[in-house]
Amino acid sequence: MKYDALFTPFSIGKMEVKNRLVMSPMGTNSSHIDGTIADDEIDYFERRAKGGVGLIIMGCQFLNPELAQGSLEGVLQNTYVIPQLTSVVEASHRYGAKICCQISCGTGRNAFPNMMGEPPFSSSETPWTFNPEIKCRKLSKDQIKDIMKEFANSAKIAMDAGFDAIEIHAHAGYLVDQFMSPVWNIRDDEYGGSAENRMRFPCEIVESIKSVVGDKLPVIFRISLDHMFEGGRTLEESMELIKILENAGVDALDIDSGCYETIDYIFPSAYTGDACMMYVCDEARKHVSIPLMNSGNHTPDSALDLVSNNKADFAMFGRQLIADPDMPNKLMDGDTENIRPCIRCNEECVGRIVTRLTKLSCAVNPTACDERRLALEDADKVKNVVVIGAGPGGLEAARVAALRGHKVAVYEKDGKIGGQLAVAATPKFKDQLKKLVSWFELQLKNLDVTVHLNHEVTIDDEILKNADEIIIGSGATPIAPNINGIDKSISVIDAHINKDMIKGDTVIMCGGGLSGCDSAIELASEHNKKVKIVEMEDTIAKDVMFINAASIFRDFGKYGIEQHTNSKIVEILDDGVIVEDKDGNKQKIDGDTVISAFGMLPSNKLAKEIQAKYPKHTNIIGDSLKIGKVADAIRSGYYAGSRI
Template sequence: MIGHTRYPHLFAPLDLGFTRLKNRALMGSMHTGLEEAEGGFERMAAFFAERARGGVGMIITGGFSPNEEGGLGAKLSTPEEAARHRVVTEAVHAVDPQVKICLQILHAGALADTAACVAPSPVKSRIGRFTPNELTEEGIEKQIADFANCAAMAQQAGYDGVEIIGSAGYLISTFLVERTNRRTDRWGGPWENRLRFAQEVVKRVRATVGPNFIVVFRIPAMDMLEGGLAWDEVVSLGKAVEAAGASIISTHFCWHESPVPTIATMVPRAAFASVTGRLRREVGVPVITSNRINMPQVAEDVLSRGDADIVSMARPMLADPELVLKAAQGREDEINTCIACNQACLDHAFDGRQQVTCLVNPRACFETELKYLPTAAPKRIAVVGAGPAGLAYATVAAQRGHRVTLFDAASEIGGQFNLAKRVPGKEEFHETLRYYRKMIEVHGIDLRLNTRVDADALQAGGFDEVIVATGITPRQPQIEGIGHAKVVPYIDAILGRKPIGRRVAIMGAGGIGFDVAELVTHSGPSAAQDIDTFAREWGIDFQNHPRGGVTGVPRQVAAADRTVYLLQRKTDPVGRHLGRTTGWTHRATLSARQVQMVNGVEYLRIDDAGLHTRVHGEPRLFEVDTVIVCAGQTPQRALHDELQARGVKSTLVGGAFEAAELDAKRAINQASRLAAEV
């Protein structure tokens, strides 16, 4: 295959002695929520089988606790529970017997969602619900035995191995660092005591499963936390778990409570791989690296530099289950790239109220429900608007065999994505548009840009279905002076159509307001595109690897020479309703740039003096020379209404259907599901 010459390292097999991985592409662990869902194991079977069919060499499941006290949900500790997993392992091996699937053993420790949670010391995590119960000597022995039993149950269930997670602030990692391990017995104090628990877990697991079973240990290679592990401790731990029987070491970066982003789209691709490479030179077993490796060339570059033996891609396999297969066939431009937005995956996982899926691929985790089957009755379909919803509808419908004409008044596809891609830290949106451009070509969609199609043309066009994806119109607040020369709509601000002054008020602090604030305060290279800039901005020292990997000095954030006020009407804290796993990073960045975030604002008027308001009832004048309006949007439905008035059936999708808080996740999901049924 083409990819075997283009990506020789990625497609090289890896001999583990007792077994072999067919390539170096790993689908890393990610809790999907299917672990606890009704019918979840059958759905997991379909989910993982589709990734196995897509060419990956090894899969690691979401986390399963070895006992009740270690749980965030799913547990594996009995033969009855093991039997439920059989449908998963058999589905994967039926697709390709060469694909290895390993179960992740995740004991959450102080982060477990139960008052029975345990830890080496009763130190509450900043993000945990409960203060953990301090383990006794007998309790420690029970935890070790439960890890070994969980591995035995995984083996019984047909898994090829297990991954033991020893990082992220979960149980094993809390034994390793002094801030959470305050014991004075043989499990605490000096480093050789603090690493004992991790070593004993691996040793006991290996003794239980025998020599011909994969045992991966996920090591905290860089905690991204003051008081975390020093580099010599990381190396010592790696050698200790290797000696205890680990087949592979997987590097992990950051505790969940770390104030450093490691997985958001603002993180450069493969930013942490050099740390893995440093550890790889210290140990004798294969090493896995991870984080923001989302395309085959990125993976190949990491492997060719010697920074890892295996590359983990978790979210990228949500976005495109055929990523590896497409690389092998030379179809890289058809890959639906993970943009690391986290909106439908990690935000859903940590929220716990919605099923994990993917913004750019709503089939992820819904494989048994959302199917793009060939149509038996092809239709002629007009899709008006080539934003996210229109693109999703057009490509799914065309993939199924319908004849699709896609209209847009603009000169390029993308709609609001063309704004997002201009915001520093959101450059990955270019990849989504590249993917859709290729899908338009692959599926033979008749694309008509620079075409403002009207109801007459659609009615005369002989279409069986008309899909109106005309998007939104920015809302203009009805206040005195809204037409003043210093007022700039957010679209003009992002596209650079109007100059922005030195003192700026941004009306509206939703996602668009934050994007605009990022854009107008940014100076220099984008940290998402430059690892050195990213490291300076977040206080990471990749070269010297101080304890925890962080410098402990104030962040060095280059900012434009502007005074910026980010204003909102609501009295909630500004930014509270941003994404759960990424919102804090945006707030932290703007705070570092001295952006003043003000809530409880009532807008009164705009004049030569600036923006007149009341803040929490008190009069306040913001003396600014630019007012950027990010005050929401309204659906653009005029075409739909005219078609309906003429008796022409049309269907609204995306922002034209629901414009509140522009939501590409909702738009793509809605459009894809409608197109799957047409």
């Protein structure tokens, strides 16, 4: 089998892991306020263990609430947290997975504004990441001593709970990294200055943990080897640090790149590409002999390359295992087509946590962190279900209804499935969307769902009369504002699917939402067009989650995409547009092709007619109900299919 190399055992210290696949540490923001983890989190990790992953590294558990200033994760301060931790450990062991407790002394200067009380602690009085005018509180030497005692206490709790390993969270500019890095450590005592001094803090943490666990549990160290911003620590500079860590007794390294100055590498986006942090492995391999793990948008093929060519010993998957916890078992069986792809949108995993302060979920897998509550049950009575529209919402509704035993038929007016999902999938960097459409197509085939293409349903259609349940996901239509010359533009949908419509070298994109941004990057990066985005608001990508926006703006700079904000389009010409600023001043922006990306409106005329005629068994979902993102459509489809 192609992926057999990923299913060989490998040891870290005395811990043998059954395969080379590791679940990356990611917080769920689902713990209780007293520091105990919730049952939902136990179910979540148990489901990933059942899916076949070799090692699970839980999201960070904090030493104490004061230092945490992060998402709502477990706190390893009091022994009453042990029973719940034992449950997650034994749930993982049931399926042969090892599980590692990641311990953190806090986010330090990276505390999110909506998670922060007082200014955060750091190695020095350096500026807070999100507001440089606020200075961090420098940890005193007495406080450092207390932290070392707390690491020993937390390690004892982890060991008593039954964990197989402990990982030190020293990643990507968090508090431990703030000691290791001269850009943030400006101390003049024994914890600052030389590399040996800056490494004193992490080495004392290793010593504190080892004083409790000895060689019973391996200690893993999570570190970013390349901060990827000017002034940050470089890959070359990190080599001295990892040698110090190996000499200090660290048993394995969990390595990647990025920090909060390059936040889209902490939470890799669609724009950063496959295996975007694998490049750090070759250099690290030259300097240490302990096992290496590597994460960052890995695919099965990049994981195979990583392990087969000895670049690292373990390939780490984070959001992909949220999207499909069964990925390891499917890989082992050679069933790659049935792996549900992560679309790397960041919206429902980290996005829900940092913007809404609620628990993790997944755009393509709404059951994530709700495995028990949203579990599907067989239907009591088999029904004839008609789904109108084969966009993401309709496809998910059809899949879920069929899984529950219903007889399902899908009707799509176009000649292919996918709807806006398929349209948005044309850029190379959105290839995961294309994979998701293919995955849906295969699932419906496997479930004997009949898909009728080129069939536009009407209010008098016989299929409606014979349906027990009707689900309508007829999508959305582009907004065409009343602008002189609007007929001289092409829609962003047409720009995605028919590049022959784009004439000349210079393109004007009217609208700086996600669709406009993606189309602009696609045209600039893949078709060598000069692109100018015109937006009436004061910023581009206003509706885009800030982590993804960081990637978008980097690509704007890379490909020379012009941004014209506070610019209202008042007329579209054959050779450009006329825009007006807030003061009423007008100017012309030249271009060969004008693309309209003004947003979308629900396409719900038929849906409302059907609902009025068949009110007792009609469900309207997705954009037909309310304009949203892929995650919104899929979730509404899941709900509709699961409640029939």
